[in-house]
Amino acid sequence: MIAKTFAAALMVSGLALASFPAAAQEVPLTPKQTEAVKKVVRDYLMEHPEVLGEALEALREKMRAQAEADAHKMLEARKDDIYKNADDPQGGNLKGDLTVVLFSDYNCGFCKQAFDPLWEAIKADGKVRVVIKEYPILGPDSVLAARVALLAKAQSQAKYDDIHRAFMKFRGRLDEKVIYKIAGEQGMNVEQLKKDIGGAELEKQLKKNFDLARSLDIGGTPTFIVGDRIISSALDQQTLKQLMDAARRTAAKQAG
Structure with a gap:
């Protein structure tokens, strides 16, 4: 109602201007006319400041919808x-009907918080494939941990699973000493790791993940991709289930 009243006020000023001949309308407003229009708007906003809140909310909604549309296109x-x-490391049901993608960093506390809920949700569902994107954004130690994990993946997915779980379960910051200690405890040859850690293929793979994250406007961890949604948050098991169910409904609707 307020917005309609405001529109009406502007319409009145517009009708007043419309009374001028067409040729006159092409002439810019005089300073006096400009000030008069400004006064109408200013007086109205002073009387109805809530209009600004409505306008800001509408703008936020428009920006959110646009961002969502842009994300869908990029996905x-x-x-x-x-x-x-x-x-990419994978887990869950590799022949599942839905894939959940996770961008994570081993020194991210929220990633560690999300670890158990993710795998509990995957186990409970039974039909979800998981893709892990190593996204070490929290410094050189995170990069080192990601490289060690990817070298484990080069040996086998099972070896990656062991390293990944051990890193995620570690409480505290993973530094070089701790990283190599955990790798050794998980049966990896630490001396060989140190020789292979600077490999060009590892650099290439991490660069791919960073480029992909930038294209999707992903700046933090953990970030999940579930269906057509990108969610940067530590999700609990129930929320993950709801997102997975919604993704399946959307996929079924698009297919049929």
Whole structure:
């Protein structure tokens, strides 16, 4: 109602201007006329300041909808990079009907918080594939941990699973000493790791993940991709289930 009243006020001023001949309307407002219009708007806003709140809310909603639309387009454009990179660690049901993608960092407390809920949700569902994108954004120690994990993946997915779980379960900051200690405890050859840690293929894979994250406007961890949603938050098991169910409904609707 307030917005309609405001629109009406502007319409009145517009009708007043419309009374001038067409040729006159093409002439810019005089300073006096400009001030008069400004006064109408200012007086109205002073009387009805809540209009500003309504306008800001409408702007936020418009920006949110636009951001969501842009994200959907980019998810479609980069779907092969998101879901079909053979070098990415995977888990869950590799033949499942839904894939959940996770960008994470081993020194991210929220990533560690999200670890158990994610795998509990995956186990309970039974039909979800998980793709892990190593995204070490919290400094050199995080990069080192990601490189060690990817070297474990090069040996086997099972070896990666062991290292990944051990890193995520460690409470405290993973530094070089701790990283190599955990790797040794998980059966990896630490001396060989130190020789291989600077490999170009590791650099290439991490760069792919960073490029993909930038294209999807992902700046933090943990970030999940579930269906057409990108969520940067530590999700609990129930929320993950709701997102997975919603993704399946959306996929079924699009298919049928």
